[in-house]
Amino acid sequence: MMINISSKKISLIQQLNAIKENYPSSEICLITNQILHWEGLLRPTPLSEEYRVKILYELGYTPKVWVLNPALSKRKGVNIPHMYGQSTLCLFLPKDGSWRSNKLIASTIIPWASEWLYFYEMWHVTGKWLGGGVHPTVPKRDNFKDI
């Protein structure tokens, strides 16, 4: 069962424990050099591909999320929407409160990654990103200072 934690920052150990508790089939879940490293398999629907996803999280910064394999691909030469530099996934609007360091990666980032993969597959089929979101003109980086 997903645990609830108050408005205080959640430590890396608490993040690690919540992931281990909820995702026992994680491929990698450890902390090295004060960075949480998770890798696991996500298949957004039974008909989808199974994707190996990697998350790195350093306290004080936003989590970074990669899809390791199968490799993500452009659609007819068009870049993939909602990514940072076609490298990491853009899962939330920075500083809108949907992600903060008092939230659990287990109950936010990982489900959002699966949902991102679902809409990525739908984008490939339809040519439209149907999951909503914004593409503002902001500094293009993926390591926003956390709140």
Add this chain to the structure above:
Amino acid sequence: MEKFIISDAKTGRLILPNPTNRDENFADKWDEEKYPNRKNEFFKWLARAKEDFLDLSSKPGFLQISEGLKKSLGDKEVVAAFEKYAKGTRSKREGGKLKMNLATGVLGTTSGVGVKAHTFFGDDD
């Protein structure tokens, strides 16, 4: 599919009733004297569609599945169906009903962790 096609006992003409309106006959344009190819073309399409559909089960990923469906059903119809499906999923998330199975990552509405409200962000550069 063939089991839905019946033969009129009196005239011998084929009838393919609309399942939602039994009075409508999808095969009413198969007049073999006027249009000798229509019936044959339909059965050729049906055979090819069956092969395509069977082939889908061996292809993981919606892109491969949709490409297979597009061959038999046409781009426009398949894209429209997938759009409807995706919009329904988004609507479930926005309504707080979408969940993710913790063991597999599969999205649904029955069990798992709720997919919390959020806004996809970033760029496409």
